[in-house]
Amino acid sequence: MEKFLICFILGLLCLKYNSYAQSVQYSAINCRKHSAVLTDFGGKGDGKTLNTAAFKAAIANLSKVAADGGAQLIVPPGKWLTGSFNLISQFTLYIHKEAVILGSQDETDYPLIDPLPSYGRGRDVVGKRFASLISGTNLTDVVITGGNGTIDGQGDIWWKKFKANKLNNTRPYLIEIMNSNQVQISNLTMLNSPSWHVHPVYCKNVIVDGLTIIAPVDVPNTDGINPDSCTNTRIRDCYIVSGDDCIAVKSGWDEYGIRFGMPTQHLSIKRLTCISPDSAVIALGSEMSGGIQDVRAEDITAINSQSGVRIKTAPGRGAYVKDIYVKNFKMYTMKYAFWMAGNYNSHPDLGFDPKALPVIQNINYRDMVGKNVSIAGNLAGIQGDPFTGICISNVTINLASKSMDPSKKSKVQPWNCTDIAGTSSRVSPQPCDLLAEKQPGKSVDCAFPVDTLPIDNVELKTCNVNV
Structure with a gap:
């Protein structure tokens, strides 16, 4: 009888656990053999308790088994306040659909x-920079995903300090x-980064898919996605509202980028929707001194934005777009x-070479429609260094009755x-001579490649997580 009661009680506990736990499928470059929940390491999702130590402890423990089929950390429902933490290889950070990771507003929670x-x-300023909220360096096979869970950078205090010139170091990004x-x-869903939201830099084989990124349209440098000196990147099905460029393609700044010499190349962007009243839907530069080559963008929707595609460069940048x-x-x-x-004459210091002129060539735009547009095109190269090979075809721009700029x-x-x-x-209104x-x-x-990039051939696997 006693044995029966024990089994009965254990059975009720299992039933209770299973009534809360659900197996959820998600897509990833690789699935994981080992799994843990943030609460296993003392995490508290009350929106007040700082969970940096819990994130670090969980990832440190999972690092011991990651080489054996990979590991994943589940962030369950709740509001999880944290400072900066680092990821590991062969690892997935899975954020539940009812979970919110909150970025600390205390500078001391972000290492320099x-x-x-x-x-x-x-x-932002000469000197060091604050580590991003979620960081990773020298990794192989790392995934940050979820059931549309949220990462909120709580950037308001950082924006105020930046505008008041009260920062001694550069603001953190949400993910780098x-x-x-x-x-x-x-x-x-990513909200309110102190600065850029997603920053892959010096990376290869990058997949960015299904992100909703939102920041106030009147705050500085809240770019959405910034592939920077990356090779083989695909960006798909993203919705971005930003105070800066929705996607900014970069590769280093003046003499430093020229010396480092790592381009962004083989970048594919599809099905992007952007709202950015003061900036571009897709910007190439201004930091492009390692070069930008082979960018393919299609099926893009721009709403109430300053410009569709913008190329930003200047003498001193060198390299090419x-x-x-x-x-x-x-x-x-x-x-x-x-x-x-x-x-675009912003320079890191006076050490740039004004004779380092950028090469801008083979720029192709086709099959585009614009409504209520103030200026069809403002195309200004560099005297003695013209931008060449520009092609625009099958484009109809309906001009606004007056300029969007009330001044x-x-x-x-x-x-x-x-x-x-x-x-x-077939361009209307008729372009310049x-x-x-x-x-x-x-x-x-105008040309558009018929081949596919290697990153487009990567097929994601269907993985499971108990949440």
Whole structure:
């Protein structure tokens, strides 16, 4: 009888546990053999208790078994306040759909780290930078995903300090993965980063998929996704509202980026929706001194944004932006549809070489529609260093009745072109003379690659997690 009661009680406990635990499927580059929950290491999801030690302890323990089939840490429902912590290889951080990771607003919870060698200094101020909320360096096979769980950087206090010039070091990012291979960041909501939200840097084989990124549109440098000196990256199905560029493609700053010499190349962007009243949907630069090559963007929707595609560079940047391909782009209420600028003259210091002129060539835009656009194109190269090989085809821009800038009472200007060379076909309003039709009366399409990048051939596996 006693044995029966023990079994009965244990059975009730198991039933109670199973009534809460559910097996959830998710997609990842690799599944994991070992699993743990943050609460196993003292985590408290009350929104007040600092959980940095719990995250670090959980990851340290999982590191002991990660080589044996991989490990995953589950962040369960709750609000999990934390400072900066580092990830490991062969590891998945899974954030439950009802879980919120809250970034601490205390500077001391973010260790100071050296500037990136391709930048030479912090971007906000000269000196060091705060480690990102979630970081990883020299990793192989790392996944940050969830059931659309949330990472909230609580950036308000950082934005105020930055605007008041009260920061001595550069603000932290939400996620930064550096010098790593096989990186996946997917199916998450990210809010209110102190600065950039997602920053893979010096990485290869990066997958970014299904992110919702939201920050106030009036706060500085809250870029959405910034692939930086990365090779083989795909970005899919993301929705971004930002106070800066939704996607900013980068590769180092002036003499430091030239010396480091690591380009961003083979980047594919599909099904992006962006709202950014003061910045670009997709920006190439301004830090592009390691080079940017082979960027493919398609099926893009821009709403109430400053510009569709923007190239930002200047004398001193060196390197190149070339082989850029964009198609199937819809724009609603924009200041510029196309914007290229060779005078983006922010420099890390006085050590840059003004004779290091960038090469901008083979830029292709096709199959695009814009409505309520103030300026169709503002294309300004560098005197003595023109931007060449620009091609625009099958593009219709419906101009706004007046400029989006209320401080300017002048009429809308369709095109402004200097120091550029290229061609156009079936473009309305008619482009400037520097983009004359190559074959008047004939339909000519700008190039778009027909091959697929290696990263596009990566198939995700279906994995399970008990949450």
